[in-house]
Amino acid sequence: MTAPGAEHPVLIVGTERSGSNLLRLILESHSRITVPHPPHFMRYLAPLAGSYGDLTQERNRARAVGDALGLLRRHIHPWPHPIRADRIIAEPAGPGLFGIVAAIYEQHRAATGKARWGCKSTFMVAHVADVLRVFPDARFVWLVRDPCDVASSAKRAVFGPSHPYRMARLWRAQQEKARAALDSWGPGVVHLLRYEDLVSRPEEEIGRLCDFLGEKPEPAMLRHHTSAAARQTAALADAWRRAGQPVSTDRIGAGRQGLSTRERLWVDKVTGPVKQSLGYPVDARAGTVRDPRPSAVALRSVSLRARIEYRSMRKDGNHRARLRRDVYVRWLRFRAWKRGGLRPPVRGPAPAARRGSL
Template sequence: MSPGSESPILIIGTERSGSNLLRLVLNAHSRITIPHPPHFMRFLAPVAHRYGDLAVEGNRRRLVEDALALLERHPHPWPHPVDADRVVDEAKPTLFGVVAAIYDQHRAAERKARWGCKSTFMVNHVDDVLADYPNARFIWLVRDPCDVASSAKRSVFGYCHPYRMARLWREQQERGRTALAKWGPEVVHLLKYEDLVSDTEREVARLCDFLGERSETAMLEPHRSPAAQETAALSRSWRHVGEPISTGRVGHHVRGLSESERLLVDKVTAPVKVSLGYRIDPRSEFQPDPSRFDVALRSALLRLRVESRSIREDRNCARRLRRDLYVRLLRCVYFNPGSGRSPGGSHPDRAWCERGIASRSGR
């Protein structure tokens, strides 16, 4: 194996791009484990500065406690417990150092050589990861933004409104492109969803070459794994990972988006979309932008629809809502000037935060 073969693997890009599929493809490898992500960096990075110097054990411990509280409420439970004391002792004094120590315990429990993270929001933290782990490898997963928006429109994960999802896609692909230009193809591997599902064997082989691993047959049929079946059963938004890999979702926007929505996505994403080899409708240039009021109202209506369906159909709906509530309360505490929170200080509002979460989650 190459010198970097024991390095972490991070899937970056935009949600609804096939990252759950890619996670399970990689997780099927005998040396790689990638649990479903609690999105530690996404939720904790905005408040990380409030923990103070993480070289101080007390500050690091508070961060570890909050990270593990997120993991406890994660809508896709991890199969192994995490020892907080070990994380505090073993973590590098950075936010990603804490995240890596948590993932490494999972790796050890799974008895595999490498761990990975499929939180696509890590596209915002490429430099932070490489500062701690220079041998880290990134898979930049890209999908046609119209299909991304079509999928997100019916999912509780991500923006429901195609205009908002298109803006997010453009921003995150620009970050991915910057990372590839800065660190090169030895560190950042560009993978298109359409290629992965249409020529799986070739793309998996290329992916394994990039990671310094041997391709394994099990990676071509990830739907057969217990991990895939568990994920598919938890949420309607993840149901397709329990099916064989196919091209059936390529071009889904033809049915999932109206013509005006598709033209709007093309307009918002046009320069980046073309640079990645996707076609745009030339009429999109003349598609008017929606007003803020229209976007807000339509977003609320779409969100109401997907939340209602999630309540009826998703086994993990209560856990997801409990997690989301915890994130909001946590940020309220850390951003509230009157909370009494200071770097290295006590947290007088923590009990209130926990009580609020418990009362709203039925605990």
């Protein structure tokens, strides 16, 4: 069942710290597409799905909608338009938890007056099949960046694992999911876009992206940094300050300065074949480096996280909002555990589908 009213949505998938905010703002600048900053509904709620019961039942749906809108109220990047819970509860948009998420995005889209909505939650790479059950014509943009540069950025970011070894493991797992989606549904559904290509040849890559989406490129997409959305994002957090700047290549190769030699080798060892398959060189010495001890990774992660939180407390306008959001997520997990429905998210590959059949 497809949610009414909207044309097929656009979802950015992959790994955070890969330029997804840049791509979000480029797409948001198109006159027909709106991409609000994501509260990561499926990331936080999918592990709790079993606690809601049958979502065709109004009482269960109301509980799930309440939890989702609780996330939205505590979002670290406020949405400009209110979302009405009663409309979602009374008129469910589609099956499962993503049907509720789709209805929330659809209300936002209708409020903006645009034709399509997009979602920047890169974690949706684990939920491609869920999306296609609701929107068979959905389009996915697989945004990928050199994992050394991703790990370098993550060492200073409040989002994701801060230790390069842990970040490398996450990057590999998420690219493998994205590759499985591309293999299952084909390039008509999943479009591979390298961050390095986007910032090196923005006009060309935006043109190719628009062709994939069936849209006409617009000059505003190359001026995304001048938009009100870009200024708002840049002002909220130090990690997002580049949102207010034009496209630049100066962050290509950031891992050469941001990671030590050993850290770069760890990343290459973990990501090796996947990294190479995506066109990134792998250091030949990576196979000789020893994996870090788990205790050393844990201690280093604590140290990095303490520095990150201190910097965020001093520089980020949404620091308190993020802490409130994190407390709320823990409360949701506790309530789900009390109801006996807490389950780990499904990690397996997406089921196969005929290429081009959607």
